[in-house]
Amino acid sequence: MIRFTNISKRYPGGYEALSNISFHMEKGAMAFLTGHSGAGKSTLLKLVALIERATRGQLFLDGQNVSRISKRRIPYIRRKIGFIFQEHHLLFDRTVFDNVALPLIIAGYRHQDIGRRVRAALDKLGLLSKERLYPVTLSGGEQQRVGIARAVVNKPMLLLADEPTGNLDPDLSREIMALFALFNDVGVSILIASHDIPLIEELDYPVLSLEHGRLASTVPDSE
């Protein structure tokens, strides 16, 4: 699903955030990405999300080389990916329903399909009763679940999560991770950046560990 071959990312000014990273995450796999802050976790996720472009090396997503893809085609690649952020980036002037519907509206689904799919996603995350509420009225855990609903409503092939439990207490964090495991069971590939080592160790998933922009350990099935 994600393949990095000898990828380096150097920011303007000379700072090398990632050096010579190679790994391969299989379709349908779930993995954690760890490392101290500044190790390059965010940069790696931004490369996958095509927010940043690699300075060197090749990046494949779902078998497609996206290293040199044109700007115009980036949106269509992003529609295959669900993003979950630490600060969840919900739009506060819209209801929960409208927030979750956004990816479907962008992709041009029909009105009837949107309602059906949004309700299905909200139902899966236990938010069906909150669809008419505005995000401000929700708790932190609920807001994060709305963010997840928005990420999965489009049935993406890949989920990217950047510190999804950063603001949550351990119980809620565990709940969120259990949700990810559920999505992984139905075939969604998931890459989660987190520094919550105790939680990661509780769960039995491969771990990509970054240290100063280099890969310290890799997923077992990498080539």
Place this chain on the structure above:
Amino acid sequence: MKRPGRNQRQSQHHWREQLRRLLSPRTFLQRHAQVALDSLGRLYRNRVSSLMTAAVIAIALAMPAGLYLLLGNLERLSGTWDGQASMSVFLKNSVPASMAEELAKRVREWPEVHSVQLVTPEEALQEFSQHSGFAGVLDALDENPLPALLVVMPASEFTDPAAASALRDRFSSLPETELAQLDLQWVQRLAAILEIARRGILITGCLLALAVLLMIGNTIRLEIQNRREEILVTKLIGATNGFVRRPFLYCGVWYGVFGAVIAWLLVETGFWLLSDPVANLAGLYQSDFRLETLPFQLLWMLVLGGICLGLLGSWLAVGRHLDAIEPT
């Protein structure tokens, strides 16, 4: 990747699916209607500031539109007089009434002349005292100072300026004539003045259109800044530039439409306020001239102009500012 071939095919299939969905006309219209309504709702939520923006646009549109209509009316006025430019031939005071009548009869036979009306000094005096309010003054005079006058209508094939001046020269050369005056002159001068006014209005119109463009552009720029977060999020979850652009373009179009409708109301009201005094003035000139506004034609023109300016203004703003907002 174990089976890149299959994945490639799947990806292509996904693409085709997406394309089919995008191009389906019903979805396309539904989406545009949705965005148009969304933009409308957004304007309604900030209705006070939206109304003020629309009002400024309206004033800028109403100014040239109103002036242009006024000009059209003046042209219509001069046009009605163009075809029947008459000539005034004042006879010498020494010419007696019988000779004047004789002359009028003679002149009627000229091929250039359509009709001749003789205004005797007595008739002229009567008319003058009726209309000028100088009756008392004229009574004080011993004798009538007014000359006899022939009002000559040229035949229809002699109304063009060259033929009319030739006819005037023919009248001037008559021994009885004191002064032959072509009334066409002031019509020509008016036409020249109107041409200047038309240029002036064109220039003003262009400047005000530019002002509307900048106004809408600036409003949309602020709107883009206010919705920065939303733009970032939608771009991050796969919105194309077109998708992000669309609500702002509709917003510009709505501003144009509302500005145009308000401008229309302003022009119609202005003309309504002017119509009575103008009819009054026209009455004083024995004319039944009325101001005309062609309300529906005007409305369509204004709305069309408003939409074009709104679209162009927001397009410029969006082009300049939207690309700069990329997720980081």
